[in-house]
Amino acid sequence: MPLTSLTAEECWQLVSTAEVGRLAVVVSGYPEMYPVNFTVVSGCVLVRTDPGVKLRHGHFRRVCFGVDASDVVARTGWSVLVRGVVHELSDHDPRAAEFAAAAARIHPWAGGEKAHCLVITPVAVTGRRLVPG
């Protein structure tokens, strides 16, 4: 089954259909990835988190945000990768109010206060889809 590339517009449309994505970071030379709830606002991906591995990347380190879906019966699927830099939202951010309001609407499945908001600013967005035939 051939893989076809998705346009940026198609990528964002697919991302908007998902409730869970994955944030990939680099820790001690190893890539790691963590499922996260998220939202997209003004072209940025927002994730709420508690202090930990993810938050320690919140000073403009390179990360990747991925969303994919697969249909085990049809053996098809799609995958979108958002490469970008992540920073922790602060009051100094020119979009602080807009981002904080959007982050408040994320309802993380996992417990914890998750009072910190990570903002992933995309550098590149790519996607692929398995197309039958």
Next chain:
Amino acid sequence: MPLTSLTAEECWQLVSTAEVGRLAVVVSGYPEMYPVNFTVVSGCVLVRTDPGVKLRHGHFRRVCFGVDASDVVARTGWSVLVRGVVHELSDHDPRAAEFAAAAARIHPWAGGEKAHCLVITPVAVTGRRLVPG
């Protein structure tokens, strides 16, 4: 909903239930992740691939293999991360015959010959599960 840690045994049992995982690699400083079909043999994760980003990591670079599942209705899920090193299977591998036979039983959804087999040798396995209540 609290997160609980999984034992290595629980991690591998959950991994065995999945048909699709994600291979995370580091490219130009950015983590990236790609959905892959896989199998587990003798404690190693095998992935078939064609020449490309993933195969270029096949000389004992650090990677992460992840599998997760989420239940959007119950808002629960689990996630397993296998940190390890990856190499391309060759005839010189002491387990070449066993691994090649196992790799032949992987039926990748995506097209392409996928004649190359990547062997991920785990360095650490961790997992978490969201537990209701």
